[in-house]
Amino acid sequence: MYRRRLLWALVPSLSVSVAGCNDADPMNGPDQGSEATPDGRAEIVDHELVREGAGTDEETVAIEGAVRIxxxxxxxxxxxxxxxxxxxxxxxxxxxRLQEIEVGTQPFEIQYPEIGPAAAAVDGYEIEITTVI
Structure with a gap:
């Protein structure tokens, strides 16, 4: 939970994608084309794979990051x-789906749907963004 507060505090100062995830290898995250919508209305400005409770039956995995509208x-x-x-x-x-959309930057979290050993098997991710007018 503290990561989300820290992320929220840092989000306004972010201006480019970080986390070293700018190639097409799914083990490292998304390719360049998936970080912004084709119309340029929104972009992912930060993301990382976050693991909590590692090695337990309650282990969880999520992609946490920030979107700029x-x-x-x-x-x-x-x-x-x-x-x-x-x-x-x-x-x-x-x-x-983020539905309370305001211009600016806001955090997001995409939770892996399983916990425990199934979550422990997650080793990489890709992320894409789309918008609806």
Whole structure:
């Protein structure tokens, strides 16, 4: 929970994608084309894979980050997170929809749907963003 508060405090100062996830390798995150919407109305400015309770039956994994909204009038922003095992095989795809859209930067979280050993198998991810006017 403290990470979210820290992320929220740092979000206004972020201006470029960080976390070293700018190649097409799913083990490292998204490719360049998936970090902004085609219309340029929104972009992912930060993201990372966050693991809590590692090694326990309650282990969870999520993609946490921030989205910058550039224009008013969006109904929602949808984020799609794809989770992969150590061999790069897909495990699951999860969607998160941000509906309270305001111009500026706001945090997001895409939770892997399983916990425990299933969550422990997650080793990489990809993320994409879309918007609806």
């Amino acid at each position: 550039h224009e008013e009038g969006l109904q929602h922003v949808e984020l799609r997170g794809r989770f992969f095992d150590p061999e790069g095989e897909p495990l699951d795809t999860t969607f998160e």
